[in-house]
Amino acid sequence: MDMASHSIPEHSYDIVVQKFGGTSVGDLERIRKVATRIGRYVESGKKVAVTVSAMGRTTDRLISMAKEISSRPSRRELDVLMATGEQQSIALVTMMLHSLGIKAASFTGAQAGFLTNEQSGNARIVEVNPEKMLKAFEEIDVAVVAGFQGVDDEGNITTFGRGGSDTTAVAVAAALGASECEIYTDTEGVYTTDPHVVPSASKIDVIDYDEMLELASLGAKVLHPRAVWYGRRYGVKIHVRSSFSYSPGTIVTSLAEDKKMKTERPVTGVALDLNHSRINVVGVPDHPGVAADIFMALGHANISVDMIIQGVPGDASRQQMSFTVNKDQVEDALDAIKPVLDKLGGTAVADPKIAKLSVVGIAVGSTPGVAGQIFEAVSSVGANIEMIATSEVRVSVVIQDDKAKDALKAVHTAFNLDAVQ
Ligand code: ADP
Ligand code: ASP
Ligand code: MG
Numbered sequence: 001m002d003m004a005s006h007s008i009p010e011h012s013y014d015i016v017v018q019k020f021g022g023t024s025v026g027d028l029e030r031i032r033k034v035a036t037r038i039g040r041y042v043e044s045g046k047k048v049a050v051t052v053s054a055m056g057r058t059t060d061r062l063i064s065m066a067k068e069i070s071s072r073p074s075r076r077e078l079d080v081l082m083a084t085g086e087q088q089s090i091a092l093v094t095m096m097l098h099s100l101g102i103k104a105a106s107f108t109g110a111q112a113g114f115l116t117n118e119q120s121g122n123a124r125i126v127e128v129n130p131e132k133m134l135k136a137f138e139e140i141d142v143a144v145v146a147g148f149q150g151v152d153d154e155g156n157i158t159t160f161g162r163g164g165s166d167t168t169a170v171a172v173a174a175a176l177g178a179s180e181c182e183i184y185t186d187t188e189g190v191y192t193t194d195p196h197v198v199p200s201a202s203k204i205d206v207i208d209y210d211e212m213l214e215l216a217s218l219g220a221k222v223l224h225p226r227a228v229w230y231g232r233r234y235g236v237k238i239h240v241r242s243s244f245s246y247s248p249g250t251i252v253t254s255l256a257e258d259k260k261m262k263t264e265r266p267v268t269g270v271a272l273d274l275n276h277s278r279i280n281v282v283g284v285p286d287h288p289g290v291a292a293d294i295f296m297a298l299g300h301a302n303i304s305v306d307m308i309i310q311g312v313p314g315d316a317s318r319q320q321m322s323f324t325v326n327k328d329q330v331e332d333a334l335d336a337i338k339p340v341l342d343k344l345g346g347t348a349v350a351d352p353k354i355a356k357l358s359v360v361g362i363a364v365g366s367t368p369g370v371a372g373q374i375f376e377a378v379s380s381v382g383a384n385i386e387m388i389a390t391s392e393v394r395v396s397v398v399i400q401d402d403k404a405k406d407a408l409k410a411v412h413t414a415f416n417l418d419a420v421q
Contacts (some may be wrong), residue, residue, distance in 0.1 A: 001301055004367055007353065008360070009145075011134065011137065012045050013045070013046065013137070014045070014046045014047070015046065015047045015048070015049055015137075015176050015177075015178050016041050016046045016047070016048050016049070016178070016182070017048075017049045017050075017051075017169060017173040017176065017180070017181045017182065018038070018041075018048060018049075018050050018169070018181075018182045018183075018184060019051040019052070019053075019147065019165060019166060019168070019169030019181065019182070019183045019184060020034050020050065020051070020052050020053065020093075020184045020243055021165065021166075021183070021184065021186065022052045022053040022054055022055060022056050022057070022058070022059070022186045023056065023185070023243075024053075024184050024185065024186065024243035025053065025056075025083040025089050025092075025093065026051050026055055026056040027054050027055070027056070028092070028096075029326045030243075031089075031092055031093055031096050031373060032096055033243070034052075034093060034096075034184075034243065035093060035096040035097045035099075035100055035102070035148070036100065037184075037243070038050060038097065038102070038142055039097070039100050039102055041344035042102055042141045042142060045243060046141075047137050047141055047142070047143075048141065048142045048143075049133065049142075049143045049145065049171070049172050049173075049176055049178075050093065050142060050143065050144045050145065050176065050252050051144075051145045051146075051147045051165055051168045051169035051172060052083025052086065052089040052090055052093050052144060052145075052147060053085075053086060053089065053147050053148070053165040054082075054088065054089055054144070054147075054369040055085070055088065055089055055092075056177035058088070059082055059085050059162070060240035062081050062082055062084070062085055063078070063082065065081075066078055066081055067317070068298050071331070072331060074341075075120035075121050076120050076156060077122075078120070078121060079120045079121060079149075079156070079157050079158055079159045080146075082149075082159050083108075083109070083146070083148075083149040083157045084167065086109075086146035086147045086148060086149060087108060087183065088144050089146070090106035090107065090108070090144045090145065090313050091106055093106075093144050094106040094142075094144045097142055097144070098205075099328050102141060102142055102326055103139065103140040103141050103142070104140055104141065104142035104143070104144055105136055105140050105142075105143060105144070106144045106145075106146070106263070107132065107133060107136075107143055107144065107145045107146065108146050108149070108168045109146050109148075109149035109150040109151065109157070109168070110149075110150065110151040110155075110157070111132055112128070112130070112132070112133055112145045112146070112172065113128050113129035113130050113131060113132060113133070113150070114128055114141070114149065114150030114171070115127045115128075115129070115149040115150060115152070115153065116151065116152055116158045116160075117152060117158075118152040118153075118154070118156065118158065118164070118237065118286035119158070119302065120150070120156075120158055120159070121158075121159060121161065121328075122148060122159075122160070122161045123152065123159060123160055124160075124226075125150060125160070125167070125171055125226075128171050128172070128174070128175035129175070129381060130172070130175040130176055133145070133172075134176075138256075144168075145168060145172055146168075147164065147165025147166075147168040147169070148160045148161070148163075148164030148165045148167070148168055149164075149168075150243075156267070160224070160226065161224070161226075163221055163223075163224040164224050164226065165224070166183055166223050166224040166226075167224045167226040167227040167230060168226065169181050169183060170227040170228075170230040170231050170234075170236050170238060170316070173234075173236045174230060174233075178236065179236065179237060180236065180237045180239060181229075181231070181236050181238050181239070182239045182241060183223065183239065183240045183241070184241060184243035185222060185241075185242065186241065186242070186243070187222065187240075187242060188202050188241065188242045188245065188247060188249055189204065189205075189240045189241060189242070189248075189249030189250030190202055190203070190204050190207055190212065190215070190220070190222055190223070190240050190249075190250040190252070190269075191203055191204065191222075191269070191419070192204065192268070192269045192403060192412065192417040193220075193269060193270040193271065193272070193412050194220065194221075194222075194271075194272065194408075194410060197272070197405055197408060197409075198408060198409050198418075200412075200413075200418040200419055201392075201412065201417065201418070201419065202417060202418065202419040203249075203250065203419075204250050204268070205248075205250060205251070205271070206250070206251045206252075206253065206255065206268065207250060207251075207252055207253075207255075207268065208232060208252075208253070208254060208255040208362070209228055209232035209252060209253065209254055210232075210362070210393070211231060211268050211269070211360055211361065211362060211393070212228045212238075212252045213225060213228040213232070214358075214360045214393050215268070215269050215271050215360050216228050216395055218271040218273055218356070218358040218360065218394065218396065219271040219272050219273030219274070219275065219356065219358070220269065220271040222240060223238065223240065225250070228252060231252060232254065234255075235378035236265070237251060237252065237253045238251070238252040238253075239251055239252075240252065247343050265361065265415060265416065265417070266361050266363040266364055266367035266415075267359045267360070267361040267364060267370070267415040267417065268360055268361040268362070269359075269360050269361070269417070270357065270358065270359050270360070270404075270408060270411050270412050270415070270417065271328070271354065271357075271358045271360065272355060272356070272404055272408050273357075273402065274355050274357070274401060275326060275357040276306055276324040276326060276327060276354065276356055277324065277325060277326075277327050277330045277350050277351060277352040277354065278322050278323070278324050278350070278351045278354050278383055278386075278398065279320045279322065279323055279324070279325060279330070279334065279337075279348055279349070279350050279351075280320065280321075280348065280349055280350075280351060281294065281320060281321050281322070281323075281337070281341070281346055281347070281348045282318075282320045282346060282347055282348075282376070283318050283345060283346040283347060284318065284319050284320070284321070284322070284341070284344055284345065284346035284374055285317065285319065285344055285345065286316070286317055286318060286319035286348075287350050290319065290344060291310070291321065293340045293343075293344070294321070294337050294340055295308075295323075297337050297339070297340050298325075298333060298336050298337065300336070301332055301335070301336035303325055303329050303331070303332055303333050304325070304326070304329075305323045305324070305325055305338060306312055306323070306324040306325065306326075306356070306399060307323065307324045307356070307387050307389045307396065308321065308322070308323040309321065309322050309323075309387050318346075322387065324354070324356065325397065330350045330352070330396050332351075334348055335352065340370045343375065353400060353401045353402070354386070354399070354400065355398070355400070355401040355403075355407075356396055356397070356398050357374075357378070357396065357397055357398075357399060357404065357407055357408060357411060358394050358395065358396040358397075359374055359394060359395050359411060359415065360393060360394045361393065361394075362392055362393055364392070364393055364395060365390070365391065365393060366392070368394060371388075371390065371395050373414050373415070374395055374411055374414070375397070376414070377407070377410040377411040377413070378397060378399060378407045378410065378411065379412035380410050381403055381406040381407050381409075381410050382403060383399040383400065383403035383404075383406070383407045384399065384400065385397045385398070385399060386398045386399060386400075
């Protein structure tokens with residue numbers, strides 16, 4: 001369980017917490033703009049705790065270099081490598097702030113007090129101790145914190161998973177007792193779906209943590225799911241907005257139940273996830289305990305499984321099942337279940353060419369006909385539905401990835417989510 005189990009020392013100043021994503025610090029000119037924006041808050045007498053991501057595509061580049069050496073590089077070393085991306089940014093942003101005459105200092109994850117568990121590449125925050133930052137605020141006005149990283153209790157560098165700088169920022173806000181965290185990105189806020197894929201998507205002004213958590217977990221990468229979880233847990237409002245304008249963005253907060261239910265549309269948003277692969281297991285015996293053996297093995301290997309279906313067996317004594325896992329865990333998953341398959345009989349193959357499309361909304365489960373409307377829209381672009389999962393607040397379907405974007409557009413339109421032109 002994540003926690004920030006320290007008491008917040010007394011201070012007499014207001015702290016603003018902001019996060020700038022990869023595009024926002026993509027080059028030195030953009031870093032200058034970010035520093036200028038931060039400077040405005042400093043001029044108004046505030047202290048600013050800034051989190052930054054790696055510049056542009058730096059993290060992708062670092063990962064592909066590692067993969068040139070090995071298809072499965074050591075996870076510990078990969079974390080050491082990836083963490084350097086954010087470390088470049090904190091130094092450059094801090095230097096830029098200095099050049100504008102602003103008193104600032106950089107903090108790596110460890111220096112900012114981020115203690116995590118030992119799960120390389122997907123570490124959970126155990127504690128944030130902001131003592132060093134608060135001490136520094138006696139002398140400086142801006143603390144620049146490296147996103148998506150901490151250290152475990154052995155001192156190993158860990159990272160929080162792709163997109164995890166959002167979580168750093170919200171955790172910093174919680175640790176400093178700030179009630180709001182601004183996430184600056186390359187869109188004007190959270191939209192009904194990815195506006196870079198569906199340009200007619202509508203901007204959402206206010207969204208509840210629960211719906212945002214679903215959208216984020218189902219692939220809307222505008223916010224890291226753990227950031228939303230942190231915001232809800234510690235009551236930190238998240239303001240997602242553009243780093244290229246001063247217009248208000250989207251507020252992620254806790255909406256009263258009655259307000260949530262009053263929404264005119266059952267669907268708040270549609271998310272597309274291209275980051276999962278399906279593993280098809282065929283020819284395993286059809287008797288009790290087989291699924292348990294397979295999924296226990298995956299659990300022991302720390303692999304989260306998303307959707308699961310068990311198929312109708314062709315031959316009465318044999319069974320088939322499919323499940324989806326994150327793309328970067330496919331090889332680990334195949335390794336984990338190999339001993340079970342060797343023992344029971346059966347084979348497993350991975351299919352990376354899948355996409356998961358999900359509609360999310362507080363009333364999705366209780367509104368009749370939502371599933372039918374989705375299936376109709378998906379079939380209108382010729383996509384075949386291969387897996388289905390539902391809950392109170394979402395319906396997800398797995399389809400082939402080459403039809404995914406067309407299906408996304410069709411579903412978005414079917415639920416009247418397109419912006420009024
Ligand atoms: P940053 O580097 O600022 O963290 P990300 O690339 O991680 O930015 O997240 C922003 C991107 O998320 C947008 O450019 C957009 O393409 C994508 N995105 C996906 N779903 C949504 C959504 N529902 N609303 C807004 N953006 C979305
Ligand atoms: N730089 C990391 C990534 O690209 C973390 C982040 O940007 O949030 O995933
Ligand atoms: Mg991001």
